[in-house]
Amino acid sequence: MADLNDRLDRMEMEIQKESFRLSSGRANEVNCWIFDYPPQRELEVRERIRYMQHKNAKGGENFKLVVFDLYDIIIDFLEQNDFMENCCRFEKKKGISRIAQAVSNAMKLDDDDSVIVQHIRENTPENAVIFLTGVGKCYPLLRSHKALNSLHQAFVRVPVVMFFPGVYNEQELILFGEIKDDNYYRAFKLVK
Numbered sequence: 001m002a003d004l005n006d007r008l009d010r011m012e013m014e015i016q017k018e019s020f021r022l023s024s025g026r027a028n029e030v031n032c033w034i035f036d037y038p039p040q041r042e043l044e045v046r047e048r049i050r051y052m053q054h055k056n057a058k059g060g061e062n063f064k065l066v067v068f069d070l071y072d073i074i075i076d077f078l079e080q081n082d083f084m085e086n087c088c089r090f091e092k093k094k095g096i097s098r099i100a101q102a103v104s105n106a107m108k109l110d111d112d113d114s115v116i117v118q119h120i121r122e123n124t125p126e127n128a129v130i131f132l133t134g135v136g137k138c139y140p141l142l143r144s145h146k147a148l149n150s151l152h153q154a155f156v157r158v159p160v161v162m163f164f165p166g167v168y169n170e171q172e173l174i175l176f177g178e179i180k181d182d183n184y185y186r187a188f189k190l191v192k
Contacts, residue, residue, distance in 0.1 A: 004041050007191045011161075011190055021158070032188070033161045034164050036164045036189065037165060045163060049133060049163070052065060064125050064128040065129055065131065066128050066131070067133060068132055070138050087102070097140070109142065128158045130160045136165040144164065148160075148162060
């Protein structure tokens with residue numbers, strides 16, 4: 001894998017191309033991309049995303065960069081519905097896998113109209129590039145394939161780039177060197 005800073009520079013140049021924003025992805029697939037990076041470099045990636053978002057907000061680019069932290073969306077939902085304390089108690093009694101299922105059900109994460117998809121749809125302008133962050137923070141409450149699959153089904157009008165703290169080889173995701181997510185992804189690696 002090339003140097004992270006070099007890959008981030010190339011990613012930034014790539015999303016600026018009109019062809020990137022107008023295409024439907026390689027081989028006419030939906031326009032979803034994954035930018036993988038070493039988990040220990042998370043803070044550097046977050047900083048670059050903040051820089052890009054700030055730069056984009058100043059204008060001069062002909063698209064809007066919209067960043068959605070999936071973890072923040074989940075926490076906001078739980079707090080707005082007064083579920084946080086119940087989740088903590090439920091996790092102590094039943095374990096993390098049961099709380100993950102309960103959160104998934106409450107947010108309708110398996111549905112095309114999940115809380116996450118609705119939030120993204122309502123907060124994304126027409127000419128945009130979406131960055132999805134917070135994937136590592138969400139695990140195991142939200143698996144990255146659920147987020148991408150829901151967006152594929154219901155929201156394909158702008159390119160989506162998911163930032164993944166691990167390795168993606170266009171077949172499977174490996175998070176923190178051990179957690180393997182071998183679900184099928186209709187997404188391509190943005191920069192190698």
